[in-house]
Amino acid sequence: MQWDDVVTRIRMLPDFSRFLLPPLFSDLQKVAEHGPVIVVNASQYGCDALIVRNAEDPVHIPLDITQAEACELSSEFHTLAEQFGSSDNQLKLVGILCKLWNHVVHPVVQALGESNVCPGSRIWWCPTAEFTLLPLHAAGPYETKKKNLADIYISSYTPTLTTLIRARQRPEGSRDASSQHFVAIGQGNPVNGRELKCVAPELAVVAQHVTPIVSFTSLEDANATVENALDALDHNQWLHLACHGMPNRTQPFKSSFAMRDGPLMIKDIIRSNWQNPQFAFLSACHTTVGDEKSPDESIHLAAAMQFCGFRSVIGSMWSVDDEVARQVVSAFYRNFIDDSKRLDCTCAAVALHKSVESLRKKIPLEQQIVFVHIGV
Missing domain, CATH: 3.30.420 (Nucleotidyltransferase; domain 5)
Structure with missing residues (x-):
């Protein structure tokens, strides 16, 4: 009776009328x-x-x-x-x-x-x-x-x-570019992991396209630590991440991105104090891989970023060639930033589609289809 009483009172609160009930079709x-x-x-x-x-x-x-x-x-x-x-x-x-x-x-x-x-x-x-x-x-x-x-x-x-x-219900974010903040985090030399030689050129490409439009910060190599990355996530609405992605199939919340001093884990990302996050490009291997033994589990790196609040996310389904990632990223941001010179996270899917189309004859089939878009 106490339980029923509490649930009834909760359902009287604004936006809680369906509390503990399945959503209406x-x-x-x-x-x-x-x-x-x-x-x-x-x-x-x-x-x-x-x-x-x-x-x-x-x-x-x-x-x-x-x-x-x-x-x-x-x-x-x-x-x-x-x-x-x-x-x-x-x-x-x-x-x-x-x-x-x-x-x-x-x-x-x-x-x-x-x-x-x-x-x-x-x-x-x-x-x-x-x-x-x-x-x-x-x-x-x-x-x-x-x-x-x-x-x-x-x-x-x-x-x-x-x-x-x-993701659709969240505010679009301010149209004023001065209030938008973009961070690019690149780690080509993690403590445990092979070197990624195209990370620096990739971040340079991102900076070239984004700097004239929004407040831009870049964290590279020695500065791309777990602490600095988490701090950056608290203050930016737009994210580009170039590094190794490491899915953990047995404990999905321990899936992570490789920073200089260790793994940046999903469980830590989820706790971040997001400020209206809009878009994340995860230029890292295996960011959308699920668990073969528990295929219904959606806690992979890209989906986790959307669960965290990012309205639009691009991730990879398997290993990405370092040089291919740089080419796709370059083509993507060229298509992503329209003539009005503003960022709009709802344009990401079309920009990715156009970018891959332009590179079809230049890269192998598995690399043409490796990146996917999640969200609005």
Whole structure:
């Protein structure tokens, strides 16, 4: 009775009417205000996609793949991703991306077309279970004269529907650039880890594009310590991080970024005193890798940054080549900062899409699709 009384009083507070209750579908539908969100599900009963639309009923698509097959495909891709960069795995990669297209993504694309979602529109993927480890954004037939998903729609991800809704509800931040602060943190020589030779040139590229627009700070090498990074996170709305990313599959909150003096952990980042954070570019390896044994867990480095409050995040799904990262970053900021000379975190997905498109003929396939966008 005491419990019921307390819960009743809490639900009378502003914005707490649904306390300890599941969200209403009418509230969840708001997630699709700027484009459809596709939830992809795998279970022992079958695999499905559910297209959430803003003003209409959701569209249900049964998928021609079993949970066991999805698990096998995920495992096959995970094994392949660990070998990227060491040998030519392009044919195997294309094979996996074709299977993803045939059994998962193409039926969704057909349904989106029937729902009048125009080519060039943004879409959001919300993968669950075995699908969280698969690069849905990169699926395609990979045949001449046939379009891959990236040729049709601009893909983003969200770990959950409510995370994306919250990111959209946060204030846009001041339009006055003088009140915006951007920090670039680069660590090419961590205590434990191989040297990253392109970190300094990468940060120079970021500075070149951003300095004329916002207050800019750079932390490099000896200055890129755990303490300095956490202090910088407290005072900046915009973040570029170039370093090694280290996922911890058994204890996700101990996943970290390698600083000069040790690991900058998710559990410490989450405790930071954020001031309206807007955007983070995580130019680090393995920032969006989930846990193969617990695929429903979304606490990876990029999702954690969004849970912390960043409205828009770019991260990598597997190891990034140092030089490729520099090229992508350069192209990204060139596309990100528009003619109005202001920063807008809602433009990040389109900027990434254009950047990768411009580099297609210059970098290998696995590096073309390694970066993904999460959030608004």
